Amino acid sequence: MTESTSVMAACCVGARLAAVVRRGSRWRPSSKESSVTGSRNARSRRLLGVMQKRPFETVVTDHGATVLRVCLAVLGPTDADDAWSETFLSAMKAYPDLPVDANVEAWLVTIAHRKAIDVTRAAARRALPVDQVPDTAPVPSAESRDLDLVTAMGRLPPKQRQAVAYHYLAGLPYDEVAAIVGGTTDAARRAAADGIAALRRTYPTVADHDGVGDAAADDRAARKRGSSTARSSTVGVSR
């Protein structure tokens, strides 16, 4: 595992979050289509008309990317890989006992949530004394816009971060998010909305510095110009 691959994966989750923050749109996973075995199996299952326990390989290919994005969003790039590995190893152990009609992605996110808590606790136990500040800055790169978003995500309170990740990245409905993080469905909805609002407030300021040729930055610039343009057109600029 290299630093750069973590960073690249972090960029991936950043881009996804960027789309969410920009438009408040709910990201729908497309990885269901990506599995060679997955789509074929889905078809043969439909033909047979019965539910079957699929090979665990298809669980990894269908949901691996989503679970990684969730781990990155909740834990950041340093611990995401370990949380992903722990999640799928646990899931594989328990897989034979999972009911065939279970929502596999919700099940995986539930396991990932518990693993993320374990990883966070372990990290807290081995935390450096406060006077030892890491002497390397966060990696600046062409993808820093996306990394900044992951950083901004990391500054959210845990409940908000989890609600945003499980709802917007994993696509789980709020009642399932609530079942995972605890509390009511309304509380989960509020946490996700607060999280998105906080990201909207912080994201443009951390992102504008590398906005050259960037559609998102252009969008934001257009929005900023929007009010003054509207004013000037009502006033009427004489030429």
Next chain:
Amino acid sequence: MTTSDEASDLARDLRRNLPAADKHLAMLHGRLAAAADAEGVLDIAYRTVDTPVGRLLLAATERGLVRVAYASEDHDAVLQTLAERISPRILHTPARLDAAAVELEEYFAGQRRAFDIPLDWRLTGGFRSTVLHHLATDLGYGQTASYGTVARLAGNPKAIRAVGTACATNPLPVVVPCHRVVRSDGSLGGYLGGLEAKRILLTLETAA
């Protein structure tokens, strides 16, 4: 912003980021397979190998090679059957099938006349199993035998059709040489991998 703009934005983000994500996920997948193997929860490992008779699926349990499948059998369907009959804890784990892959490569290069890898016979049973065991031990490289001869070898001279069924349902083709069973008139008979594959295998073995 319209919905289609949003969709194309998402698609662009995906295109921009997925190559890195795929590589990263492949690394994580490899790490998972190794950890699952080490902890004894990888019940079935599989891989594919490209051969003169097409792409073969190889699957192994902790006991040994349990399944060899031709592309015509539909590898996805074969894996689904393994999930139901043995265990769904299945991962693509090429490393655990390195020995089998090497032996097959040597066989197709004409450099190997018998397979030494351990076999898991659990997908066959009864008379079929008896037939296949006789094929594996008594019908050597480059030889052929009629269905009737194999029926006699297996202790039931009248069970000629059952020998045909045993060959047609052989879970370990190529390695357990059902391709060496031909009709008494010398014609090829049938083959689960298709007649062309049977012809290729027999030609390979008579040429070497």
